[in-house]
Amino acid sequence: MPATFDFDAASALSKGARAYQEDAVIADFSRGSDVGVAVLADGMGGHAAGDIASKIVVTEVFSELMFQRGDVEAFRKTVTQNLLDAAMAANTCLRQHVDMHPETHGMGATLVATAIINQNLYWISVGDSPLFLFRDGSLSQLNEDHSMAPQIDFMMKSGLLNAEEARNHPDRNTLTSVLFGEEVPRIDCPEEPLELRPGDLLIVASDGLQFLSNTQISEILSAHCDAQSAEIADRLLGRLNDLQDPDLDNVSFSIVKLNTPRSTGANGCAATVEGMIRHVG
Incomplete structure (x- = not known):
């Protein structure tokens, strides 16, 4: 039987320099559970549209995954399809909302959702919200960037820009x-x-976190790798605030630290993210 990790998780939300919040994030890494879930969406469409879009996406995807994870063995066998089905259900909900409220035409949201079953990480993402892995002092983005940025960077490497x-x-x-x-x-x-x-750290984030460079994020994670996830979240938010950038976007993220696998009956140091969500601004 695969070892089961203990999780230390926390989430954070900040409006940045914006007048309203279009990000939404929710996660559950409950003590004793074999499945941990984190879902984040970055809405678009302006006030009263982008924030609704992100809430629709996060609510639909999270509730579907939480329902499906009740049977861990069945969920393990179909997790990829479950992620796809949840995302498409959220997309349908957006369509239905626009049909009922034509003034919200053009609303939408990115999505990044993760499911951790024992030591295995599955994810689905649409858009440019990054999923980061910090391992052995190195930060890498696991998911695809569905924006023009990769193509523009390729043009730079090719000498066109x-x-x-x-x-x-x-x-x-x-x-x-x-x-x-x-x-x-x-x-x-x-x-x-x-x-x-054990020792891996995941960040499920909106692109607002990328107002910090990968080097800056890595420096913070390296300096505070032994800290609790809630403190790391505070450090990242503090560095973003220090930028004093008038264009700072909404920022949201969930941090998940993986501790040493627990033995049956052991008292691990797992923490549920519920009740640990920080709101700034």
Whole structure:
């Protein structure tokens, strides 16, 4: 029987420099559970549309995954299809909302949802919300970036653009895939899971976190890798606030630390994310 990890998890939300919040995030890594779930959406469509879109997506995907995880063995066998079905159900809900409220036409949301079953990480993502893994002092993005940024970076590497032109390109943040009630052009949902290790740290985030460079994020994680996830969340938010950037986007993320696998009957140091969500601004 595979070892079961203990989780230390926390989430955070900040409006950044925006007047309203269009991100939504929810997670559950309850003590003793064999399945941990985190779901995040970054809405678009303006006030009273983007925030609704993100809530629809997060609520629909999270509730479906929580329902399905009740039977762990069945969930393990069909988790990839469950993730796809949950995302498509959320997309349908967006379509129905727009049909009932035509003034919200154009609303949509990115999605990144993770399911951890014992040591195996599964995910689905649509859009540019990143899923990061911090392992052995190195930060990497696991999921695809469904925006123009990868193509613009390729143009820079090919010598068609210089670094400043690529960094400030007006189409850099244009999405190439998003949930908006229509056909979804691109979905990242690998069939095979990533096997996690004790000491791994995951960040499920909106792209607002990327106002910090990967180097800056890595520095914070390296300096506080022994801290609780809630403290790490505070450190990341503090560094973002220190930027004093008038264009700082909404920021949301869930941090999940994987501790040493627990033995049957052992008192682990697992923590549920519920009650540990930080709201700033």
